[in-house]
Amino acid sequence: MHTEKKTIEQDLNTPYFMIDESKLIVNLEQCKQLKRLSGAKLVLALKCFSTWGTFETIKPYLDGTTSSGPYEVKLGHENFGGETHAYSVGYSKADIEAVKPLADKIIFNSLSQLDTHYSNCVDSASLGLRINPERSVAGQDLADPARPYSRLGVKQENLDLSVLDKVEGFMFHMNCENKDADAFIAILDYISATFSDYLDKLKWLSLGGGIFFTYPGYPIEKLALALKTFSEKYAIQLYLEPGEAIITRTADLVVSVIDIVENVKKTAIVDSATEAHRLDTLIYKEPACVLEAAENGQFPYVIGSCSCLAGDQFCETQFEQPLQIGQKLHLIDSAGYTMVKLNWFNGLKMPSIYFKRLDNTIELLAEFSYQDYKNSLGNH
Ligand SMILES: Cc1ncc(COP(=O)(O)O)c(C=O)c1O
Structure with a gap:
């Protein structure tokens, strides 16, 4: 039973919020x-x-x-x-x-x-x-x-x-x-x-x-x-x-590495943006924390967003192993002032919202489509 539920979580498409x-x-x-x-x-x-x-x-x-x-x-x-x-x-x-x-x-x-x-x-x-x-x-x-x-x-x-x-x-x-x-x-x-x-x-x-x-x-x-x-x-x-x-400390924003580019520093570009999905990171200049990061890791990266804004990044951190394209990263402590501030900047895919219940089942609370994006810009 436990393995079956874990498999479901692993299979979820990013980006998404997971509230625990x-x-x-x-x-x-x-x-x-x-x-x-x-x-x-x-x-x-x-x-x-x-x-x-x-x-x-x-x-x-x-x-x-x-x-x-x-x-x-x-x-x-x-x-x-x-x-x-x-x-x-x-x-x-x-x-x-x-x-x-x-x-x-x-x-x-x-x-x-x-x-x-x-x-x-x-x-x-x-x-x-x-x-x-x-x-x-x-x-x-x-x-x-x-x-x-x-x-x-x-x-x-x-x-x-x-x-x-x-x-x-x-x-x-x-x-x-x-x-x-x-x-x-x-x-x-x-x-x-x-x-x-x-x-x-x-x-x-x-x-x-x-x-x-x-x-x-x-x-x-x-x-x-x-x-x-x-x-x-x-x-x-x-x-x-x-x-x-x-x-506080109840939800992750889960993203995937889409690309890795290098300009003196390595930047892992993920399928989310602070400007659209974690706005306070940008407004208050408070870097996100990544669950998978390791304090003394030998592989440093900028975790960069996929918006067009040049300075839009989640954080700079380091890992024990090189990041891989497709790898999921968990941006921890992402519940407060995030879901209430989501916006459609750049027409990015809006994160779904999931709720992991006490018995480890995962409930889908919200998912968003192209039509929601379109409606936000005109519905007459
Ligand atoms: C009037 C008022 N009440 C409550 C809050 C909630 O504050 P917090 O989320 O920091 O507990 C705020 C936040 O700005 C506020 O302006």
């Missing part, structure tokens, strides 16, 4: 522990991972979803359930009409958005406002919500207590892959010191995503204690909005 349910459950068990110890609720940030074929596995562990745009709200409401939080940097009137019947909480990014939509929404959902605490832990300026001139959230100097006539909750999001519990707790203490007048009266507070509590060695108990103490102090329901923490 057993690895997902390892992260989800940590979510469960954090919830139990802290009393905080956890909502999945769909912007990071929306592959809804896996939601049956994730649902029992989390409280719902949070979103960044109207389609994510709909997906979360229809396919995940639980609490549906709707946040957007900017809602049009039409967006609000779409979101209103689906969302339990609607969170506005600015006071002007709150004023514009307040009377239309107040009877449909618990309303919230995003606050910019002007503190953050984010490695890169591009992903730093507290960067100079940030458009994300209202600064304390522009707030007054009258906002509490309109909102029941605040949302702060100021971390990006923050592995340092003390650094998070320092911001939490700052929020407590700066916003206590508001916190005393609010019903709920979301502390956003970017807290990397599933990173190996992260002190979950310490984080949980800080959250519990905070929520008891203000008698407030806390939420976290994890994305990456939930699906």
Whole structure:
């Protein structure tokens, strides 16, 4: 039985994503522990991972979803359930009409958005406002919500207590892959010191995503204690909005070597592209890791993409043996901000998405055709 299933995996055509349910459950068990110890609720940030074929596995562990745009709200409401939080940097009137019947909480990014939509929404959902605490832990300026001139959230100097006539909750999001519990707790203490007048009266507070509590060695108990103490102090329901923490290290992007070219360095060209299938590798200049690579391997390669963009490469790494054309490579940790950002640049073949279940069976969650490409460019 085992051999038959393995054969199926080997036979799959690249490129494809392979999400591993057993690895997902390892992260989800940590979510469960954090919830139990802290009393905080956890909502999945769909912007990071929306592959809804896996939601049956994730649902029992989390409280719902949070979103960044109207389609994510709909997906979360229809396919995940639980609490549906709707946040957007900017809602049009039409967006609000779409979101209103689906969302339990609607969170506005600015006071002007709150004023514009307040009377239309107040009877449909618990309303919230995003606050910019002007503190953050984010490695890169591009992903730093507290960067100079940030458009994300209202600064304390522009707030007054009258906002509490309109909102029941605040949302702060100021971390990006923050592995340092003390650094998070320092911001939490700052929020407590700066916003206590508001916190005393609010019903709920979301502390956003970017807290990397599933990173190996992260002190979950310490984080949980800080959250519990905070929520008891203000008698407030806390939420976290994890994305990456939930699906980190759960999926590979599997590609094949198509060609090997040499220009001082050897480049193995694979049947995928960062620009189309793993965009953050390009945007954040964070090289991918290849499962088959060996730290002290004698055969170095650039793992190059098959897009036309000159600088489009996954990484530079080395192997114990020369790479062969047709060989599969696994680009590990490829779940977050990948499938949600896939695009059709260069008319490349879109990766299929597979889910390896606990019993090792492999479920096809998505495959894409020429017609999908064509439809993305015109369907009338
Ligand atoms: C408002 C908000 N919540 C949650 C998240 C999820 O963050 P992460 O995937 O780093 O946990 C983000 C990411 O940008 C965000 O902007």
